[in-house]
Amino acid sequence: MTPSARAQAAIDLLDLIAAAARGQGAAADTIIARWFATRRYAGSKDRRAIRELVYEAIRLVGEPPVSGRAALLALAESSPELKPAFDGSPYGPATIDPAEPVAEPGVAPRWLIAALETSGLDDGEQAALLTRAPLDIRVNRLKADPAAVAAQIPGAEPVGFAPDALRLPSDTRVENLPAFNRGEIEVQDAGSQLVAIAARPERGQHVIDLCAGGGGKTLALAAAMAGHGSILACDIDRARLQRLPPRAERAGVSIIETRLLDPGKEAQQLVDQTGRADIVLVDAPCSGTGTWRRNPEARWRLTPDRLDRYVATQRHVLGIAADLVRPGGALVYIVCSLLDAEGAGQVDAFLASHPDWQAAAPEFDRGAARGAGVRLTPLSHSTDGFFVAKLVRQW
Numbered sequence: 001m002t003p004s005a006r007a008q009a010a011i012d013l014l015d016l017i018a019a020a021a022r023g024q025g026a027a028a029d030t031i032i033a034r035w036f037a038t039r040r041y042a043g044s045k046d047r048r049a050i051r052e053l054v055y056e057a058i059r060l061v062g063e064p065p066v067s068g069r070a071a072l073l074a075l076a077e078s079s080p081e082l083k084p085a086f087d088g089s090p091y092g093p094a095t096i097d098p099a100e101p102v103a104e105p106g107v108a109p110r111w112l113i114a115a116l117e118t119s120g121l122d123d124g125e126q127a128a129l130l131t132r133a134p135l136d137i138r139v140n141r142l143k144a145d146p147a148a149v150a151a152q153i154p155g156a157e158p159v160g161f162a163p164d165a166l167r168l169p170s171d172t173r174v175e176n177l178p179a180f181n182r183g184e185i186e187v188q189d190a191g192s193q194l195v196a197i198a199a200r201p202e203r204g205q206h207v208i209d210l211c212a213g214g215g216g217k218t219l220a221l222a223a224a225m226a227g228h229g230s231i232l233a234c235d236i237d238r239a240r241l242q243r244l245p246p247r248a249e250r251a252g253v254s255i256i257e258t259r260l261l262d263p264g265k266e267a268q269q270l271v272d273q274t275g276r277a278d279i280v281l282v283d284a285p286c287s288g289t290g291t292w293r294r295n296p297e298a299r300w301r302l303t304p305d306r307l308d309r310y311v312a313t314q315r316h317v318l319g320i321a322a323d324l325v326r327p328g329g330a331l332v333y334i335v336c337s338l339l340d341a342e343g344a345g346q347v348d349a350f351l352a353s354h355p356d357w358q359a360a361a362p363e364f365d366r367g368a369a370r371g372a373g374v375r376l377t378p379l380s381h382s383t384d385g386f387f388v389a390k391l392v393r394q395w
């Protein structure tokens with residue numbers, strides 16, 4: 001493909017990604033994969049170049065762009081070597097009209113920048129949200145030792161602050177590694193590994209992972225429990241929850257049971273668990289502002305209204321979780337967002353309405369105190385962005 005044809009492909013993809021963001025459609029990665037699946041003429045170099053253009057444009061443009069072309073023109077403003085690609089050739093984009101719209105560079109939509117600022121994130125912290133994320137794996141202690149695994153993977157480095165984490169060269173194909181097939185490793189951000197075990201689950205305990213999804217944190221919990229005890233993994237999303245049993249089998253974990261919940265009926269469907277859990281993990285649905293490094297187009301998805309809905313859902317799941325914890329047990333509340341509305345503010349509201357609960361320090365040594373919890377950020381802690389609070393039921 002010519003540079004012009006690649007530029008046009010990037011514009012077409014950016015159009016699809018922006019439209020999907022407006023309508024809560026598929027993620028950029030999925031859209032790109034589907035697009036290439038039907039365009040066999042694009043070779044591997046073309047694919048890499050087009051992907052690069054698309055992601056550079058997404059990272060550059062904060063407000064949802066009016067068109068893919070406006071987004072790519074913004075990139076051409078900051079990378080002038082791209083301008084000749086707008087040459088009007090048969091498969092390329094039309095020549096540039098000086099009067100046409102060009103998207104504005106920025107970290108995020110204005111309202112969201114204001115929310116990040118009031119949540120204590122300065123310009124440096126905000127810019128770091130759009131850098132490239134490292135590739136981290138968690139070594140499954142049930143099957144392997146981190147040092148032994150590191151010795152087998154070229155370029156693997158220990159991540160000092162997370163004992164089971166290794167950081168790999170970004171082009172490593174983890175699914176092709178023998179250690180992956182043996183269930184010795186899982187792809188998981190080092191910060192995600194830490195927050196999952198913020199209440200230090202012990203062998204033999206009963207843990208409920210209320211928003212388990214595909215089970216990334218469930219499996220980290222099981223490993224921390226040395227494979228002894230019981231974990232009830234719940235979610236309302238059947239497709240996500242279905243991914244967990246095969247992953248658990250590969251990891252050699254047999255203590256996980258799954259339970260699919262119906263939205264609105266969760267408390268009823270968990271009534272047998274009332275007051276029973278030593279630990280309940282609430283890895284709540286959230287805006288994902290802490291994971292923009294991986295999904296930068298998520299900034300185009302979020303609106304004040306959608307944020308309000310996340311906050312309401314978080315309040316809802318926190319309420320359900322609280323009833324499941326035994327007196328003396330702990331609730332670990334996690335969001336991969338850095339906004340106070342979803343983190344510190346959410347926990348303050350919980351504590352204000354639940355006098356039988358108290359905040360305690362998460363049991364790891366990383367992050368910065370934020371309200372009653374701790375926050376990890378890409379810039380300061382070299383992890384995805386997370387807020388986590390450990391809450392203990394007093395009676």
Ligand SMILES: C[S@@+](CC[C@H](N)C(=O)[O-])C[C@H]1O[C@@H](n2cnc3c(N)ncnc32)[C@H](O)[C@@H]1O
Pocket residue numbers: 210211212213214215216217218234235236237240261263264266283284285286313317
């Ligand atoms: C941040 S994701 C969980 C990620 C997962 N814990 C992991 O480590 O891979 C949040 C999950 O909460 C689920 N969820 C949303 N509303 C829920 C509810 N009312 N009860 C239980 N789960 C819910 C979503 O389906 C989603 O899978």
